[in-house]
Amino acid sequence: MAITIKEVAQRANVAPSTVSRVISNDPRISEKTKVRVRKIMERLGYHPNFIARSLAKRSTRIIGLVLPSSSNVFYQNLFFPAILQGLSEGAQKEQYSLLLSTGKTEDEIYEGVVKMVQGGIVDGVILLYSRMNDHILTYLRDRAFPFVSIGKPYDFIEEITYVDNDNVLAAEQATDYLIQLGHERIGFIGDDLTFVKTLDRLFGYERALKRAGIVLSGEYIIHEDFSHEGGQAAAKRILSIDEPPTALVMSDDFLALGVVHSLREMGLRTPEEISIVSFNQVLFPEPSFHGLTSVDINIFDLGYQAAKSIIQKLQTGDAPTGSIIPHHFVERHSCKSIKRTAMTLTY
Amino acid sequence: MAITIKEVAQRANVAPSTVSRVISNDPRISEKTKVRVRKIMERLGYHPNFIARSLAKRSTRIIGLVLPSSSNVFYQNLFFPAILQGLSEGAQKEQYSLLLSTGKTEDEIYEGVVKMVQGGIVDGVILLYSRMNDHILTYLRDRAFPFVSIGKPYDFIEEITYVDNDNVLAAEQATDYLIQLGHERIGFIGDDLTFVKTLDRLFGYERALKRAGIVLSGEYIIHEDFSHEGGQAAAKRILSIDEPPTALVMSDDFLALGVVHSLREMGLRTPEEISIVSFNQVLFPEPSFHGLTSVDINIFDLGYQAAKSIIQKLQTGDAPTGSIIPHHFVERHSCKSIKRTAMTLTY
DNA sequence: TTGAAAGCGCTAACAA
């Protein structure tokens, strides 16, 4: 067994409570005894037992991270490590630790969250996603347990602390950009519409089209996983349309790469025959690498701010409702102008 | 405050210890009281407090994960999420949780590990890397604290539980493959040589060359980060050599993509002018996608087995010293034969 | 400025 506070107290000829106060650097303890006790802690190699402390203080300084249930896809995308890095740095700064949810199915994850929360393992929770009708969010909210959502919540937006980009605006700008280039047959490819960010991006896309007086076509809106298979399926769908789009807005770089690749295999080149704008900007930051024109959503900042928000909430009991992380449109080489003026030159 | 075991006991007219035994499904308790107590737990919405249980049992069922200190690169590579997925599944299966180390620098990480271990937060630790002269490993070993290393340890290989591929053999096979294709000027690009896996792969590369009677050239061995910048730097180095290699063995897909890309920008095409074999196989499993001939090291299995090994160690007090995960050579389109017979045809 | 003592919620001898 390891050294306890009692043994330190004995050696130092003080009460355990005094040692405890030395640990937390209580100002009521004289410098002299502090120095003496610290020396003995050092000599004995004493380290406080966090579990005992947690039990007494009813706080662990551990934050639970909840991944989405479609985590197989999540694990194959650089979004996850990027956001973890931000979370990790934000937590480390305030001496918090991060506990991962391990479940695969929705039920497993739910059970895991209940265990973390009711078991007193975590002081707060961060949801690494936001989707509609989420049981876990409802559970946390019903219990008034501190949590932060990465992604704007679908309901109760006024009362939930979240961190997000302005996805509507970002998608609108991306779509506008394509419209400016002369495109009118513009498609949208996103993943599961239960995710709020997909809804938002779709909404921004639609808003841009409407404002430009372009009629929406249901055929042009496609939903697939953020995976290579998803990309392939999406590419097939696109080519099966009578009047296929000349440009695409896509909700993720990985998905976009898959689509671009599949389209190329089917004989459709980017940007010559089809223009592409995507989201996330995690795959090699260099502009020259894959050449996807894309919206950089600053994933690291998203994670960092989420950690900051939950910690603030835990420490002050309150936190800003919504934090919006700025995005940046990064123009590269996956889009081509098809304005009539440009076209006539070609004729 | 939440419901405690005492309140359940009162309502059920039993002693707290009986409730405790019901929770752990102790066979000594009669079915009748079990049912009664469970009903009351249900009705009160009781959930055991894990912290209290952990303190009493001196075990938390939490496993600490330690990332390498060069984690900025780690976070930008799909190796990390892939191994996490394996770890996660292995942990979930046995009802263990995963705690992440959050530090950036070596010192921060070391402090974090000490805190986890001495603080009694974790029952065991998994090192997600293996490098020579690792303080953390030494610390854990000195304390005889249960841990598993992902990657063969540099020292004390007999007594440390680890999970790894046969990287020497894999690199030897990859190099052999290039030799079979007629290459003799073969380079090796890896990252930091303090990582054991890089050492092993380098060793396998050298062994294959020696066996084929090819003289090693120090110029042909390059070390760079697993990042795009690293790839760029490596590409420059290669082109600066008087007699540049006609083929490369590389220790990571991400690095390889960066190198391939940079080389192409500098006018050297793959596989026409330079052949490439790499490692990891995390970036889109489809053979057609990026076309890199590569060694699939089954990262998921590596993580899954690591979780399994540490849990076995925690439960039985013992575990196999080394588990070797099989690798698979995946032939694609990044290598070209330059055998003399083929060459003469061209002349 | 320090100490004594109770208690955080649970488990695990030992008794019955």
Place this chain on the structure above:
DNA sequence: TTGTTAGCGCTTTCAA
């Protein structure tokens, strides 16, 4: 089959 009791190692009133 169940209850009693003494901790696990720390914090925190209350008292001195």
